[in-house]
Amino acid sequence: MPTSSALTLSLIGGSMNIEHALVCVFSAALAEVAGFDVDPAVRRSPRADFQVDGALALARRLGRPPVQVAQEVLDRVDWAGLHATAQVAGPGFINVTLDDRFLAQELHRVATDERLGVAAATPQVVTIDYSAPNVAKEMHVGHLRSTVIGDAAARLLSFLGHQVRRMNHVGDWGTPFGMLIEHLLDIGETEAAHELSVGDLTAFYQAARAKFDSDPGFAQRSRLRVVALQAGDEQTRRLWRLLVEESEKYFLAVYGKLGVTLSDADFLPESFYNDELAPLVKELDEQGLLHDSQGAKCVFPPGFAGRDGEPLPLIVRKSDGGFGYAATDLASVKYRTGPLAADRMLYFVGTPQRLHFEMVFAAARQAGWIGEKVEVRHVNFGSILGEDGKMLKTRAGQTIKLIELLDEAVSRAAAIVADKSPHLEAETQAQVAWAVGIGAIKYADLSSDRVKDYVFDWDRMLATNGDTAAYLQYACARIGSIFRKGAVVPDPAAPVTLAHPAERALAMELLAFPAVLDTAARTVELHRLAGYLFGLAGLYTEFYSHCRVLGSAEQAGRLVLCDVTRRTLVLGLDLLGIVVPERM
RNA sequence: GCCCCCGUAGCUCAGCUGGAUAGAGCAGUGGACUUCUAAUCCACCGGCCGCACGUUCGAAUCGUGCCGGGGGCACCA
DSSP states (O other), X not given: OOOHHHHHHHHHTSOOOHHHHHHHHHHHHHHHHHSSOOOOOEEEXXXXXXXXXXXXXXXXXXXXXXXXXXXXXXXXXXXXXXXXXXXXXXXXXXXXXXXXXXXXXXXXXXHTOTTTTOOOOOOOEEEEEOOOOBTTSOOBHHHHHHHHHHHXXXXXXXXXXXXXXXXXXXXXXXXXXXXXXXXXXXXXXXXXXXXXXXXXXXXXXXXXXXXXXXXXXXXXXXXXXXXXXXXXXXXXXXXXXXXXXXXXHHHHHHHHHHTOXXXXXXXXXXXGGHHHHHHHHHHHHHTTOEXXXXXXXXXXXXXXXXXXXXXXXXXXXXXXXXXXXXXXXXXXXXXXXTXXXXXXXXXXXXXXXXXXHHHHHHHHHHTTOSOTTOEXXXXXXXXXXXXXXXXXXXXXXXXXXXXXXXXHHHXXXXXXXXXXXXXXXXXXXXXXXHHHHHHHHHHXXXXXXXXXXXXXXXXXXXXSSSSSHHHHHHXXXXXXXXHHHHTOOOOTTSOXXXXXXXXXXXXXXXXXXXXXXXXXXXXXXXXXXXXXXXXHHHHHHHHHHHOOOTTSTTHHHHHHHHHHXXXXXXXXXXXXXXXXXXXX
């Protein structure tokens, strides 16, 4: 049970999270009344600052009148470092209203804190698997969500103080490499390197594929080449490295354009696990988990049935002796929980792979590779749909190259910038266009629930008002404009009074930032952060239209509100991977 | 056939472990720049929360069953 001294410490020294403080205070009071732990159910409320609903649930369990229980709980609250008034309302809600001076004091703490009141979490080792393009294949829209969502998660968890390991599970192994290497030899290394590095991967892959399908001689050479590759033939390995390296250069170029934090240090391709696969299969066998089925080596994790109702196999070794992706994924789990000692493993892969990951995790648990306290999670997400409600494709039905999508976003944004901000220099316009265009794509992805499909719509995501990146970026630019216009540097330590309702509402929302980040990180639901930022920008605009800053009697305090708002928006957007231009 | 996800305003979406009159943004209508960026704001209009039962003080939220949409179910990853 939290004590009041612990609470005071948490408010002063650590997280300046009022919501969390209320949870502590009311948990203690509820536990005193109940004799056991009760969820206080602290919520923001339109009728007060917060409402505490836990007494209602408790009353039912105790079989007592809710209002009476609520009052009893309220009487036992030790407010410790909090300053608020509270009363029982309705059927047994407890409405809590914070003192204005207390709010101002908390805002002062946040304003003078580099981290805006966000305490560093107890550090965990978190592995984040995301992006995962395939060597010698074009990155397409299918890689967009994994890359964007995974990168935002990596940024958020790092900021919260976790030891984040970004892992790019690049597809660099398997049977297609026979034909790719043979094609490379056919056209010559120089030409191949050129095609790959400039990003013409589709043509390269398709040419190889076409020959493989039409030319039996080529197909035969390809098959032999796979064998040579797997056997470690030096010349073959060198050519394979060439393919991988050129592709990695290309991926890094795309990441640069997308503004993603993945670097060359984060490539952890499939082939990384090659030497682990045979021992892994052996270990499964020794544990008695491996079964022969139609020539394949399989694990049958309990609880999975196939079309015919029979137990569903996880094929770790194919009947031809090759390893399936289940083997690689199992190896990846083992590597993370073993040498890396991961506390939390997140795999950012689309929903269609749900069953596969459930089976991999179940098998890994059976094998004892996932400790009790370790969280492993398939962070799934829905598809990107076109305006016709089907998977996003070109008009001709082709998959859309990611790089072309990004270029179109930037050029569409450039047209908007040229229209709205002709006063900016050309170079600045180009920077703003990039930030707005890429921001639009990312924000559209991150602002709605991950697990749902979302409809890709240029006009909506690039709208200048509404729930878009551009709107949030513009709000930041306007705040910066106040500082420039007034030639003032906000003093974060300046005293703040929250006399106007718009000032007070803005301050309340600013103080909710740490709780929002906690929730977003815990649930891996980035749209909660996006939604918060949009709401914050709305409250700021309300403040902006009602409260004159420059030249007002409250200038110093209002500048603090502007400053904290801007820093919160910029930080929040940065955690989503979105860049905020100085001016627009 | 079995399993998973989704169904909220004309459109695109929020709604946190059930909580008080269901919220935004677009679109529509009507307003607001001699004043810190109008890439803005304000007001109005708009909803049997897919349907039906059930659980309870209370259900968009939990349970069951339907209806509709999507995805998955052995050697491609």
